[in-house]
Amino acid sequence: MLGEQADVTLGLSGKRLDAAVARGILSREQADRLAEFWVRQERLEDSDAPISRVDAEEVRFARGFHDVFIAIGIVIFLFGLTYGLRDLGSMGVIAGIAAGSVWILSEIFARRMRLALPSFLLSLAFTPLFLMTCIGLIAGGDSISVFEGAPAGEPVDPDGAYLLILPTLIAIAGAVLHYLRFKVPVGVTGIAGGVLLLVAVLIESVVPGFVVDHVTWFTLVAGLVCFALAMMFDSRDIERVSVNSDKAFWLHLMAAPLIVHSALMLVMGEGEAQSTFYALIVIGLFLGLAFVAILVDRRALLVSGLGYFGFAIATLMTKAEVSEDITLAMTLVLLGCFILLLGSAWRAVRRLVVKPLSDTAVMSFVPAID
Template identity: 40%
Template sequence: MAGGDAIVNKLSTAPETVAISPDALRSAIANGLVSSEQAEGLRELERARTPAFDAEPHDDEKFRFISGFSDIFVTIGLGLFLGALGYFSSDMIGNTGMFAVIAVTSWLLAEYFTRRQRMALPSIALLLVYAGAVFSTVAEAFNPNLNFGMGLGNHGGFPIVVAGLATAAATALHYRRFRVPVTIAAGVAALVASAVGVLFMVLPDFAEQAAKPLLLACGLAVFTLAMRFDLSDPQRLTRRTDIAFWLHMLAAPLIVHPLISGLVGEGGSDVVSAWSILAIFVGLALVALVVDRRAILVSGLSYAGFAFGALVVKAGLSDSVVPLTMLVLGALVLLLSAGWHALRRTLLSLLPGALARRLPAHT
């Protein structure tokens, strides 16, 4: 105890108190210095000691996106540099060479800004540029005139399959080197593109009709993968929660678009379709509340606005459709935000105890 008291006295007389950052806690968990329960206890202790005015708002979906204005500053510089590099490379070596140069340059820049500086936003931007450049390099190499629309046919499906598989492999190497959480979602997105490419290769005449069910199946698979990461870290203290966040961001549009776009394309302006869309939106809201992931809900907002707008028109208020729709959607988002934790507590109380205990429960 004497040694512990000496340490406490030394810290108390230090000129500046150094707070333990969330990243430091995650590293401590990863290295076995503390358990997830101990880390959560430290967080609760810090929240109890911090004055209410100075405390950060509680958010179970917190993830590292930006650490300071320098992240924004560097990201702007990366955009300008890579954009100019792409312009000059395209003139000299063509589109395929341009994408290859951007992919290699993005990796080299990540060696400094990601591996050494550990800057969050530039790391995300560089990974997305790298994945997109690898995909485009391979696709363009197989078919320079490739149309990335839905009418790929036999000729266009194969480059998409190969490009998707190559991008998945490239992102796996990138993750092994840099450990950027969004990389997993980028690799999974590439695999989804490959699955769509296979569909257009095998069933070109039926592909456009089957694309939506396939995307829905892929979205559910991605959602399941995201939940595996979420359930493995219910306290949301490790890198797994960031990986799950990006997977949910990918899964949400893959699920929402196939479910709702069919109603929109098949006369979504009629009352029945509009109410159906709103019912789907309510179902998505319940899922989002249970798993505590707002990305699912955000993806359905545009469709909910379309459906409510259709109901406003049917009610004879077509002149006010836009402001009324914006007013209702804004009020809905604000109400959900204010009552999120109370609604979650109610829904979790209705679930089996074994499942509810594995879900995020910081409400």
């Protein structure tokens, strides 16, 4: 979004750029390129800053409490709307009214006022609401109820899977239109999620039960695909000054839990979750994830693994026959210390990780050390 990018710079007004676009002085593409150029030049001229935008991993999320205030109103309004319509008709109708309301609100707060946090919430809400609308009205069921009724591990009714193909396609088209209309970076995650659902539905339609029986492998591949997309956007913006960086951030945040959870399930299988071996495997996977996160300079990748890391620490302490109260306290303290130490020494640690790879092709996809 232009407003998200231009308003944070000195000497360049996002509102004035929007006015120039409205009067035909600049095209939208020219205005976006000018805002990106301004941010890039500001960074180059401010070389004495102790922390660069790359190191800070900036996310244009909210510019003031005005954004928060409007966002609270949006959440309350949508909750009240859906709650008030709960007896009006089917879930498809209710979701359709909510999705239409989200689009109207997006016109006001995302396109006209360009408020970052409200735009984020509205973009995040539109795709699932529109998907529920399409499934409810086209497939004749509420949400994904066409999958209900099949015993765990049993193939889903192929007819039920076929019913989801058209609604999912339309939902993806709606997500794309919403993204093209309002240009909110988090919108790419809705599109990615819709495409992954479509792939699952197509596979389940052709080979009934395949996704159900191999759901862990499917989510792992889905996570890796999202990670690859995130790296594609990161490679287009190594200096992290354009909205491509924001798109990559949300895709990383989407990919990480899919990869971490799936990898743990595949490694452990039916093993005992409270075993020492399981805890060591979790710690090993978390350290591997930390290495990747440091290499690509994305702290977001670590967030999804923190819970598993804390659980592994607690398991090891429990096996050492430490009391529950001490286990909880020590787990939180150790987890907090890890985050604080890694966060404060991030640049130094990253220098050690990246330096051996400085002459490889990897550096064309990740930010430089300094």
